[in-house]
Structure formats: C-alpha cells, structure tokens
Amino acid sequence: MPEPFVVRPRTAPFVSDGPVRSAVAPARVLEPSAPWIPAAPAVRARVRPRHPSLEPLAEYLDDPDVTDLFVNGAAGLFVDRGSGPKREPAWHASEENVRELAVALIGLGGRHIDDATPCVDVRLDGGVRIHAVLPPVAAQGTAISIRVPRLDRPSLDDLHAGGMFGDEARAGLDDLIAQRENILITGAAGAGKTTLLASLLSEAPPHERIVTIEDVAELRIDHPHHVRLEARQANLEGAGAIGLARLVREALRMRPDRLVVGECRGDEVRELLSALNTGHDGGAGTLHANGLHDVPARLEALGALAGLDDHAVARQVASAIGFVLHVERAEGRRRLGGIGRPRVDPATGRLTIEELAWDAR
Numbered sequence: 001m002p003e004p005f006v007v008r009p010r011t012a013p014f015v016s017d018g019p020v021r022s023a024v025a026p027a028r029v030l031e032p033s034a035p036w037i038p039a040a041p042a043v044r045a046r047v048r049p050r051h052p053s054l055e056p057l058a059e060y061l062d063d064p065d066v067t068d069l070f071v072n073g074a075a076g077l078f079v080d081r082g083s084g085p086k087r088e089p090a091w092h093a094s095e096e097n098v099r100e101l102a103v104a105l106i107g108l109g110g111r112h113i114d115d116a117t118p119c120v121d122v123r124l125d126g127g128v129r130i131h132a133v134l135p136p137v138a139a140q141g142t143a144i145s146i147r148v149p150r151l152d153r154p155s156l157d158d159l160h161a162g163g164m165f166g167d168e169a170r171a172g173l174d175d176l177i178a179q180r181e182n183i184l185i186t187g188a189a190g191a192g193k194t195t196l197l198a199s200l201l202s203e204a205p206p207h208e209r210i211v212t213i214e215d216v217a218e219l220r221i222d223h224p225h226h227v228r229l230e231a232r233q234a235n236l237e238g239a240g241a242i243g244l245a246r247l248v249r250e251a252l253r254m255r256p257d258r259l260v261v262g263e264c265r266g267d268e269v270r271e272l273l274s275a276l277n278t279g280h281d282g283g284a285g286t287l288h289a290n291g292l293h294d295v296p297a298r299l300e301a302l303g304a305l306a307g308l309d310d311h312a313v314a315r316q317v318a319s320a321i322g323f324v325l326h327v328e329r330a331e332g333r334r335r336l337g338g339i340g341r342p343r344v345d346p347a348t349g350r351l352t353i354e355e356l357a358w359d360a361r
Helices: 052-061 095-108 156-161 167-178 193-202 244-252 268-276 292-305 310-320
Strands: 068-072 077-080 085-087 119-123 129-133 143-147 183-187 210-214 226-230 258-261 284-288 323-330 333-344 351-357
Touching: 052 068, 052 077, 052 095, 068 095, 095 119, 095 129, 095 143, 156 167, 156 193, 167 193, 167 333, 183 193, 183 292, 193 258, 193 284, 193 323, 210 244, 226 244, 244 258, 244 268, 258 268, 268 292, 268 310, 284 292, 292 310, 292 323, 292 333, 292 351, 310 333, 310 351
Parallel strands: 183 284, 183 323, 210 226, 210 258, 258 284
Antiparallel strands: 068 077, 068 143, 077 085, 119 129, 129 143, 323 333, 333 351
C-alpha cells in the first residue's frame, strides 16, 4: 500500500516503507456595431480594462465563469466555462473578420501579426493571454486562443470547499507551506496548476519575499511581497529576448525567500533545480504531465535540453523537490489527483515517483 501523505518536519529525513513506483504596427480597430457581433446580454461584469478591439468577445470576457475562448476561423467560437469548450451558435464571423480580430488583439499587446510573423503570443494589461495563428500555418483559417484569468484569488479554503481536495490533503498542503517544502505541481493545460500554486503561495507568511518567474505572467497571489518577472520575446529583428533561464539567475540576486518558476519548459529546469539545491527552500514550479508517473520522463526530457543525463536529473530532482502534486480535470471539475515524492531508484539510478496515499474526498 502507498505510504500516507504526511509532511514530516524538515529536520527528520524521509524514510519510505511503501513501494516506489515509476510513475508593432497600429492594429485596425473593429467597429463594435459590425453585424457579425452578437448582442451581449446582461452579465456579471468582470472588472478588467476594456478596449474597442475586445468588443466582439466582450460578452464572454465579462462572464466570470469563462476560462478560455477559441476562435477557429469561420467555424465559429468555442467557450470553456469550466466543463470543456462548447460552440456558441449565436457567434458568427467570416475568415476576413477573424483575421482582422486577430490583428487587432495582437496589436493590443504591442506586437504585430502578419504573413511574415504568423504565430504570435501576447498578454494584455488585464492578464488576458492571446495566441493567434494565421493561414496557411492554421490550415482551416485564423485560429485565436484566449486564456481568461480568474479575477478572484481563491484561497486553499475556497478550493477545499469547491471539492478540489479533501480534509486530509488540505491539512497536508498547510504543512507543505509551513515546513517550506519545495513543490512541483503537474497536470494538463487548464487542469488548475496555476490556481493551486497561487493559493498555496498566498498562505506564505507576509514577511517572506516571493519572486515568480513566468513565460507569460499569470500567477495572481494574494500576498504583500510578490515580485513578478516575465520573459521577453525577441523583437522583429530577432534581438532583445530574455528567457526563463536567465530570469532564474537574475531572481537569485533579488534575495527571494521563495523562488517560483511558473512553468518549466526547457533548460531553465537546470537553474531552478540548482537554486533549490543550494538553500532556497519553499520554492515551487509547475510542469505539464499526464500523471504522476509521467513526471520522471518529462523531467528527463527537460534535463536533456540542459545537458543533464538521466542520473544527474534523478539526483538533482530527488534532492531539490520535496513533493509532487498532480492536478487533473475530471467530469468538469478540477481536482487534486495524486501526491508523490521524487526518489532515485536504487536499481537503475533513475528518477521515480513514490505515490502517497491520501484522502481525495
């Protein structure tokens, strides 16, 4: 049977009795009165900046239940309100309209999209993240993906009340913060990794300095001392890019009490593991993975990008990361699907994840 989920004091070593298992040009502004824009019913308004270019999607951006919007060319609009994307039959647009919308939205983020630069990602001041792809890269027409951040900042109590985890896991999560454990949150896109991470960090003592590093700043933490660093893409000449790996090194000079990488995607994993192995406890990161036991393969792949072999990754991760929390989306609900601890398999020297027993109810 898996070992129970217990956070021991940091002075006591972890001893396992359970099995180890692998686990910019000016954008054209669209007229709000264009006939293809549906009339917006009365909704509970979000408090976010409004711009005429956003009017075609205003109804959905103002809906507090909406998490993602997808415009698939002339095929229409799909809206995710927490239970998966569903087509909006009242929303219609031609391919020309959708391309104009993409140009306008990307222009709001200070960048330009055209045939020479057909794939662009931007973040607006209100935290809305927009990604657009033009044909012929998008074979069926201009594709726009919009991530709409939550304006509220749910606490661990809110997530507990919403059924994301049970009483036992709730107590364990409190201990993770109190014991300053380094944690890695894993899951698929939209599973709730960022939400859970923000809620955990919000429980940190107010005197601690939290420095977060993200490709696109999405973490919204209810904490008085939060410093946000965001990667910068190259300009039209291909210069000026500042990646996550460099930002991790810069953050170490800012004397963080908790160092957080919003999502590990490349060789920045080397800097993060190095930092967490040199006295920077209480840190965290997120990682895309399908399950707890897919985490070793993902970390080995990222480690390879940073020039680390499998054995080096195993030793670094087992030393740096205390717990792995896997979140998943099931039946339209985000939930904590598993908890584990990194271990080095004594037979192979490679990384494995020891799954812990816990109460999900």
